[in-house]
Amino acid sequence: MLRIGSNKTIIGNSGAAIVGCGLNVSNASNVIIRNLTFRNWDDDAINVQYSTRVWIDHNTLSNGYDGAIDIKRASDYVTVSWNHLFAHDKAMLLGHSDDNGSEDNGHLRVTYHHNWLDGTTQRGPRVRFGNPVHVYNNYYSNVSGYGVASTEGAGVLVEGNYFENVDDPYHLGEAASGPGTLVARNNYLTGSGSGQQGGSVASISYSYSLDGASGVKSIVSSGAGAGKINL
Numbered sequence: 001m002l003r004i005g006s007n008k009t010i011i012g013n014s015g016a017a018i019v020g021c022g023l024n025v026s027n028a029s030n031v032i033i034r035n036l037t038f039r040n041w042d043d044d045a046i047n048v049q050y051s052t053r054v055w056i057d058h059n060t061l062s063n064g065y066d067g068a069i070d071i072k073r074a075s076d077y078v079t080v081s082w083n084h085l086f087a088h089d090k091a092m093l094l095g096h097s098d099d100n101g102s103e104d105n106g107h108l109r110v111t112y113h114h115n116w117l118d119g120t121t122q123r124g125p126r127v128r129f130g131n132p133v134h135v136y137n138n139y140y141s142n143v144s145g146y147g148v149a150s151t152e153g154a155g156v157l158v159e160g161n162y163f164e165n166v167d168d169p170y171h172l173g174e175a176a177s178g179p180g181t182l183v184a185r186n187n188y189l190t191g192s193g194s195g196q197q198g199g200s201v202a203s204i205s206y207s208y209s210l211d212g213a214s215g216v217k218s219i220v221s222s223g224a225g226a227g228k229i230n231l
Helices: 213-223
Strands: 002-004 008-011 017-019 023-026 029-034 037-039 046-049 052-057 060-062 069-072 076-081 084-086 092-094 110-113 116-118 126-128 133-136 139-141 148-151 155-159 162-164 170-172 181-185 188-190
Touching: 023 029, 046 052, 069 076, 139 213, 148 155, 148 181, 162 213, 170 181, 188 213
Parallel strands: 002 023, 008 029, 017 037, 023 046, 029 052, 037 060, 046 069, 052 076, 060 084, 069 092, 076 110, 084 116, 092 126, 110 133, 116 139, 126 148, 133 155, 139 162, 148 170, 155 181, 162 188
Antiparallel strands: none
């Protein structure tokens, strides 16, 4: 993987692609990754660890080996927005191990908004420890496994998302990981299960504009991914 240091902005020109490898944001702050296509990576497409203030925006990711966008090891204040993930199993992991609470508690505060999870299988995201984690205005279509999982004491707000043909949109606990808490509100579900929620989540510390959930499919499918921004 290609190591990315602090105070770096990586913006792809039209058609820019990273094929066969990924980006490793490690021990860094103030990093932006935009307008890139990732495919066929052999580890993770984007890995963030021990890093803060990272923005991952308007990328297209498909058909890789492990995680598409993984955030772990006490990383904090990360935004994942307007990305299109398709033809891939493990979409977005937040917190890599049940045994890493000593590092991760009090960190892993991440926002996911206006991403398109398009025929992925799982981890949209799978969350450990982070609280609050804000998952809003994302479009989930034909997700075969599950959408969002809150585990290991995490607190996840799932708000204003559009779930289409997702039998398991969100739940508590996953595999051997114990449950976190999850609050779901104002989501739109069609051809999907009802989801599982419980407990409370820490308050969101920033202001934001929430799109109506019924319009999220159109907004996100037309705007997410590489090539969908004016550079």
